[in-house]
Amino acid sequence: MGFCIEVRGEFACFTRPELKVERVSYDIITPSAARSLFEAILWKPAIRWRIRKIEVLRPIRWFNLRRNELGNVVPVNSVNAARKNGSGALGCYIEEERQQRASLLLRDVAYRIHADFELTDKAGPADSAAKFAQMFRRRATKGQCINQPYLGTREFACAFSLVEEGTLTEAAIDDSRDLGWMLFDMDFSDPVNPQPLFYRATMHQGVVQVPLPESAEVRG
Template sequence: MQRRAKVQVKVWGEYACFTRPEFKVERISYPVMTPSAARGVLEAIFWKPEFRYEVRQIGILSLGGQQAILRNELTSKQNKNPIVIESARAQRTSLILKNVAYWIVADIILTNRAVDPAAKYRDQFNRRVERGQCHHTPYLGTREFAAYFSSIDEDDVVKPVDMDIGTMLLDFAFIEDGSRKEMEFLRYEETGTRTAVGFAKPLFFEAKVENGWLHVPKETYQQLYALEGQNALRVD
């Protein structure tokens, strides 16, 4: 059974913010979309527990420009007790991107839970893109910056940009650990779905844009799966 299939989609938006984690208070965006943000867009369009997305490359259709804005944010997270907005509000500066567009290329990788070939999910993804359907509105880094999406058109051309970005966030590995009950998350296993407790560990890679394309190394996903202890049934 075919366990890998390629999908691609064009995404764009008026604003975007792919926050660099090394800045603790102010939000400073990476100059291009991160693989984790690209995965979020793909999952907003179509997702099933039978597969995972591995982002292969991100093409720059429009690099856009930078813009500084002032936003109201909350200093604490919502929990069982209500938040009084007036006492938890803080104004923070964000350096965001404006008028961006990207070409996302990714692989659908089946898990042990899948019984259908990867091509079936690829075709479902393509139909949803053509119809403009999504599970929820995709966004570019933060939820207030909505993303639009469509199929790749023959007129779409990647900009010939070269850029050494340095260390970039790949994604988060959700690690099950009973001694670090920092969060709850779902585990989609062959026998069903269960709730696990543990923590999230960020993974990084050395990013470089060459001739308009940001390439994501395959081995970074192998590291992610090793940390999570899950078998994504890779096809190399």
């Protein structure tokens, strides 16, 4: 059972993991970022979203931005110690940790994303695909979401709408290119040491076909 949503935003940044100092976005949305959009509308332990196709509806345009960022995070050991002791120093002060970083972002983006879901081993006897399909369709139609959907980073919020089957919408852009190796998702089979997964993304006439996670096209 498949679903389709359109998302639009003024800016987006799907950060390349190999460029850690300065943020540089991939050319288009990654499957993991697309999955998070569906999970923002409906997330349940009993289902797992799978992205099948991405249609790019706006020309790929870039935008340079320099902004202040926090240069440090609270150490995990400090969090664990505070949890154990009931108190601890968990503050980060921007005046001490401020860093200016340049970012190469996407601007004026719009995507039409196709996805389906499968039931997980956490599904109960009362759970069914039809039940979750109705829940998703109802929530997406009303614009309801668990958290505000965003395009790569939380400051780049986006609008979304459900695309019903047979609805006339704008065509994908007339652009074909090899997008190179792109982050597919994270493999959390080992929660302590999750591993990134990649796939070779190719866009034909504005459309990118996304393989399934178990496909040979997805590599660690």
